[in-house]
Amino acid sequence: MTALLQALRRLPLPRSVAVPSPSVTAALPRASFERARPLELRLDGVVKEFAGRRVLDGLDLTVPAGQFVAVVGRSGGGKSTLMRLIVGLDRPSGGRVLVDGRPVSGLRPDVRLLFQDPRLLPWQRAVGNVGIARGPGWRERALAALDDVGLADRAEEWPSVLSGGQRQRVALARALVSNPGLLLLDEPFGALDALTRQEMHRLLRRIREEHGFGAVLITHDVAEAVALADRVLVLREGKIALDLDIGGPDQRPDESAVAALEARILRDV
Ligand SMILES: Nc1ncnc2c1ncn2[C@@H]1O[C@H](COP(=O)(O)OP(=O)(O)OP(=O)(O)O)[C@@H](O)[C@H]1O
Ligand SMILES: [Mg+2]
Structure with missing residues (x-):
């Protein structure tokens, strides 16, 4: 399994998710969720x-x-x-x-569960992992959740380049988005x-x-x-x-x- 994940990380992944300009993420209000x-x-x-x-x-x-x-x-x-x-x-x-x-x-x-390991999909960027449930407006909600955990500027990173703590914050954002x-x-x-x-x-x-x-x-x-x-x-x-x-x-x-x-x-x- 580990070997498979390592092999996946080495694959040249498509840049299928458009990279937003920094102003897009900067403009997002912090904690834009209802309670x-x-x-x-x-x-x-x-x-x-x-x-x-x-x-x-x-x-x-x-x-x-x-x-x-x-x-x-x-x-x-x-x-x-x-x-x-x-x-x-x-x-x-x-x-x-x-x-x-x-x-x-x-x-x-x-009702959301966060595990010890972040369980991110290696072929999705941070924002794609957070918004994995998709649905209308998913991208904006995912970006707001990433902002909430202090990772607005890492939204377009692949999980493999994030630190352990950052990956866990992405997993937390994925839970918070709903x-x-x-x-x-x-x-x-x-x-x-x-x-x-x-x-x-x-x-x-x-x-x-x-x-x-x-x-x-x-x-x-x-x-x-x-x-x-x-x-x-x-x-x-x-x-x-x-x-x-x-x-x-x-x-x-x-x-x-x-x-x-x-x-x-x-x-x-
Ligand atoms: N699907 C399963 N089939 C059979 N036994 C299981 C299953 N899931 C858990 N167990 C058993 O139930 C017991 C409790 O496991 P559990 O994972 O809930 O413990 P835990 O308190 O979370 O332990 P840890 O602190 O090590 O994570 C263990 O003996 C485990 O082997
Ligand atoms: Mg346990």
């Missing part, structure tokens, strides 16, 4: 089994619309499985997953260096404030969970072992409180 309609998430006794092996064991959870929740837990503990159920890529073996009060029955544009009410983030910063991670944290905080979506962030990094989320959950043995309220964006804990919260979470992971 999202935040969506409530509810898990009702959710069970997931693979070949008789129980990964999620009766999860009950309500995430109010607009809340930012982080989920930490050991590797193999079912975190990605949970995300796939919420976004509608898989079905629970038992119980119900409800978004906005309705059972999830498949993918929907206002104005999600619920954004799911499955270790999106795991592969980035510490400085780039912090930049991404700032970006995510700002974008969340501007757009108003709710989010579920999976992370191995307890400090990241406490830094970004209003609430931290520990998933252990298929159940929620800890549900900790951190406080909203305007009530961030101070340094000593953060250290105490981190110690408390690490005890339960």
